[in-house]
Amino acid sequence: MSGRHPPIPDPPADTRTTTPRAQRPARRAQRPARRTLLRASAAGAFATATGGLAAACGSAAGQGPGKVAVHGDNANWEAPFDAAGKAMRSVAGVRLVPEVIPSLESFEQIVKSSLRTNKTPDLLKYWSGYRLRDLARTGGLEDLTREWEDAESRGWVEPTLREAFTHEGRVYGLPMNLAYWVFFYNPEVFAEHRLTAPRTWDDFLTACTRLKDNGITPLHGTTAGRWPAFIWFQEILSRQDPRFYDDLMNGRERYTDPRAERALRTIAGFFDKDWFTSMDVDHNNAAAAAVHGKVGMVPCGSWLGSVFTAAGGKPGKSVDAFILPMADPSARPSVIFESSAFAATVKGADKKEARKAAGSWLHPEVATAFAHALQDGSPNPLVKPASVIIEGVARQARDDNLWLLNRFWEQGPPELVESTVDDLAGMLIDPHSYRDGLRTMQERADEAWKVWREAEKS
Amino acid sequence: MTDTVSTAGPARPVRARRRIPVRSPHQAAKANATRRMGGPLAGVPWALPALALVGVLLIYPFFRSIYGSFFEDNGFTSSFTGLDNYTRLADDPIFGRSLLNTFLWVAGTLVLPVAVGLAIAVATHRMRLGWLAQLVIVLPFAISGVATAALWRFILNTDGALNEVLRGVGLGSWAQGWLLEWPQNTLSMIVASTWQATGLNVVLFAIGLRAIPKETVEAAELDGARGWRMFRYITLPQLRAVTVVVIGMAIVNSLKAFDMVWALTQGGPSRSSETLALTMYREAFRLFHVGYGSAIALVLSVIVVASSWAYLRRQMPGAKD
Numbered sequence: 199m200s201g202r203h204p205p206i207p208d209p210p211a212d213t214r215t216t217t218p219r220a221q222r223p224a225r226r227a228q229r230p231a232r233r234t235l236l237r238a239s240a241a242g243a244f245a246t247a248t249g250g251l252a253a254a255c256g257s258a259a260g261q262g263p264g265k266v267a268v269h270g271d272n273a274n275w276e277a278p279f280d281a282a283g284k285a286m287r288s289v290a291g292v293r294l295v296p297e298v299i300p301s302l303e304s305f306e307q308i309v310k311s312s313l314r315t316n317k318t319p320d321l322l323k324y325w326s327g328y329r330l331r332d333l334a335r336t337g338g339l340e341d342l343t344r345e346w347e348d349a350e351s352r353g354w355v356e357p358t359l360r361e362a363f364t365h366e367g368r369v370y371g372l373p374m375n376l377a378y379w380v381f382f383y384n385p386e387v388f389a390e391h392r393l394t395a396p397r398t399w400d401d402f403l404t405a406c407t408r409l410k411d412n413g414i415t416p417l418h419g420t421t422a423g424r425w426p427a428f429i430w431f432q433e434i435l436s437r438q439d440p441r442f443y444d445d446l447m448n449g450r451e452r453y454t455d456p457r458a459e460r461a462l463r464t465i466a467g468f469f470d471k472d473w474f475t476s477m478d479v480d481h482n483n484a485a486a487a488a489v490h491g492k493v494g495m496v497p498c499g500s501w502l503g504s505v506f507t508a509a510g511g512k513p514g515k516s517v518d519a520f521i522l523p524m525a526d527p528s529a530r531p532s533v534i535f536e537s538s539a540f541a542a543t544v545k546g547a548d549k550k551e552a553r554k555a556a557g558s559w560l561h562p563e564v565a566t567a568f569a570h571a572l573q574d575g576s577p578n579p580l581v582k583p584a585s586v587i588i589e590g591v592a593r594q595a596r597d598d599n600l601w602l603l604n605r606f607w608e609q610g611p612p613e614l615v616e617s618t619v620d621d622l623a624g625m626l627i628d629p630h631s632y633r634d635g636l637r638t639m640q641e642r643a644d645e646a647w648k649v650w651r652e653a654e655k656s
Numbered sequence: 657m658t659d660t661v662s663t664a665g666p667a668r669p670v671r672a673r674r675r676i677p678v679r680s681p682h683q684a685a686k687a688n689a690t691r692r693m694g695g696p697l698a699g700v701p702w703a704l705p706a707l708a709l710v711g712v713l714l715i716y717p718f719f720r721s722i723y724g725s726f727f728e729d730n731g732f733t734s735s736f737t738g739l740d741n742y743t744r745l746a747d748d749p750i751f752g753r754s755l756l757n758t759f760l761w762v763a764g765t766l767v768l769p770v771a772v773g774l775a776i777a778v779a780t781h782r783m784r785l786g787w788l789a790q791l792v793i794v795l796p797f798a799i800s801g802v803a804t805a806a807l808w809r810f811i812l813n814t815d816g817a818l819n820e821v822l823r824g825v826g827l828g829s830w831a832q833g834w835l836l837e838w839p840q841n842t843l844s845m846i847v848a849s850t851w852q853a854t855g856l857n858v859v860l861f862a863i864g865l866r867a868i869p870k871e872t873v874e875a876a877e878l879d880g881a882r883g884w885r886m887f888r889y890i891t892l893p894q895l896r897a898v899t900v901v902v903i904g905m906a907i908v909n910s911l912k913a914f915d916m917v918w919a920l921t922q923g924g925p926s927r928s929s930e931t932l933a934l935t936m937y938r939e940a941f942r943l944f945h946v947g948y949g950s951a952i953a954l955v956l957s958v959i960v961v962a963s964s965w966a967y968l969r970r971q972m973p974g975a976k977d
Contacts, residue, residue, distance in 0.1 A: 303941055303942060307941060310944070421836070421924060421925040421926075423922070424922050424924055427925070476813075476814030476815060476833055476836070477814075477833065477836055477925065478813050478814050478833060478835055478836055479813075479814070479815065613730075613943055613944070613945075616942060616943050617943070620924065620925075620926045620927050621926065623924055623925040623926040624925065624926030624928075626925070627833075627836055627837060627925050627926065653733075
């Protein structure tokens with residue numbers, strides 16, 4: 199059923215007809231109009247199809263002179279980008295236009311699928327470590343070694359971070375933030391139970407025991423949102439043997455090693471003592487529970503500080519943070535860090551502005567505006583800490599000369615990390631299944647590292 | 657082709673026979689019309705937009721997925737691997753669990769929303785204020801899947817409302833992490849989905865019940881049919897057409913269960929609550945195993961089409977021919 203009217207026939211050549219002849223030319227005059235309509239509809243259909251395709255293919259467009267878009271996956275970073283953009287305009291004459299794709303999946307898909315096309319975003323907020331290398335080895339990212347060296351020579355960047363942004367000796371991203379992985383706690387609750395921020399592993403265990411004895415769940419652990427499943431493995435392993443953590447994360451050691459088992463056995467021991475929250479309490483609820491004295495310690499990146507303040511925590515008073523002490527005092531003191539990469543694409547529409555923006559990203563004025571709006575640590579040592587919490591942690595990292603180890607999420611082939619977080623989640627649900635879990639992780643690691651290394655060679 | 661009014665003769669006063677001017681579609685369609693409209697292909701331009709949309713958004717991706725399933729593709733590089741992706745499915749425990757979860761969803765959706773929907777519709781059919789009860793049950797259907805999931809997360813969390821209630825009534829030993837372990841995470845989500853999906857089934861069954869002729873019911877009553885016998889031998893057979901639709905919809909919807917699972921557990925912990933739709937999504941779009949994801953998509957499509965076809969062929973009157 200086409201849905202169109204049947205064609206109206208010509209009036210008959212009959213004298214009895216009541217249809218005036220004079221009207222006939224007018225009818226004929228309608229015919230071309232109908233044909234025109236048909237042509238127009240055909241053209242419309244073609245335009246709809248091709249136009250739709252064109253629209254579907256487009257993603258990023260240039261921003262015009264003096265502006266450059268920076269794409270990210272986190273809506274909370276929009277205001278910090280704006281603040282940094284304003285500072286950048288006065289420093290380098292380039293304005294950052296934040297464009298947030300508030301879904302990690304969509305963001306990654308858009309970046310990966312558009313990187314080799316001229317529709318790719320100009321600037322990206324991306325992950326550091328292996329995820330950045332994964333992108334850099336496609337040839338789609340600009341080499342920012344010159345910008346890094348320039349910033350380093352001026353003292354604008356922490357030099358030890360370079361490795362996390364390097365692929366085959368070249369730098370492909372500049373650090374945007376520097377979050378330390380810490381344990382948040384409520385100093386008022388600790389004081390009430392005659393506790394202070396732990397300085398040794400025994401202090402930490404004492405704090406857990408005393409909080410538990412006083413009806414407070416000592417530790418937050420969770421699988422909610424998937425990725426947080428790695429937190430406890432990362433924290434315990436890096437405190438027991440930071441060298442092994444680094445080697446394991448870089449494919450030089452095996453998950454079936456007794457040292458990995460020991461870390462998971464320690465975690466299982468914490469479960470046996472009932473020190474953990476249930477595994478479906480997310481970070482927002484955990485932060486609120488810590489502020490209200492229901493949960494003792496919440497391990498996370500220092501960026502979670504803003505969630506604590508939003509939950510009513512007062513920095514330095516009812517919320518503070520410490521770096522988990524080393525379980526092995528003879529091991530090199532270390533801390534896990536997290537830093538996002540400011541990367542420029544080769545095929546972006548505003549490449550010139552993007553390079554200019556990268557050149558000024560670590561400028562103290564830009565870095566200060568960004569870090570203070572984000573309320574997180576800065577990779578630029580000249581930037582004044584955004585809060586007393588950041589100040590305390592950064593001072594400890596500096597004074598104790600802590601070894602900065604990149605976080606689990608950025609370590610190892612991304613495909614491996616995506617799978618092993620699920621294995622770690624399984625071990626948090628069934629803590630004594632760690633031997634099977636580690637065996638599975640090693641099988642995945644064997645395959646993933648083989649693929650990664652083959653790709654490195656090609 | 658216009659006929660005119662005529663009279664038989666001037667002398668006799670006869671009743672004038674009016675001939676009504678008529679033009680049948682058959683007459684209208686002939687003459688020069690076909691030629692003027694460009695022949696049998698005249699309709700093609702009108703169908704082009706729809707054809708283009710279906711072609712670009714449905715047919716091409718379908719065949720592209722089949723083609724892609726024979727490749728190892730990580731989004732950047734791709735190499736032909738033949739049937740490797742399909743043989744991997746057989747060895748993949750996550751795919752096995754996902755398949756099992758999907759069948760749990762199908763079974764659960766058939767048992768709960770369909771059976772409960774039918775029971776509620778029958779129970780409230782002749783009840784005073786039954787329409788009000790039906791309205792209340794339909795309300796959750798108006799809530800989006802993600803909002804429903806947010807509500808049920810509040811209920812099913814370990815510190816959530818359900819466990820609080822259980823502890824409150826002295827059944828604390830039953831309290832557990834409903835979303836943390838298999839199979840209760842999948843079963844809990846099926847119950848959550850039932851809460852939302854039952855309303856539509858109630859409406860459909862209520863419409864079916866209203867369409868049953870009163871005469872058949874009265875005749876059965878005269879024959880002494882009551883209660884279960886009335887339902888089993890009179891009501892249920894006459895609901896057959898509606899039941900076919902409801903069950904068909906339930907099968908397809910449960911096979912593609914995604915939003916509730918994604919919003920509540922993201923398929924976790926440890927991928928224990930994934931369905932085929934979720935596994936396909938994670939493999940293709942999170943792990944960038946595009947070829948493997950395409951193979952899962954094809955398996956899911958085959959299951960959906962085959963089960964729907966088999967069911968409808970068996971149930972639809974005259975479909976066996």
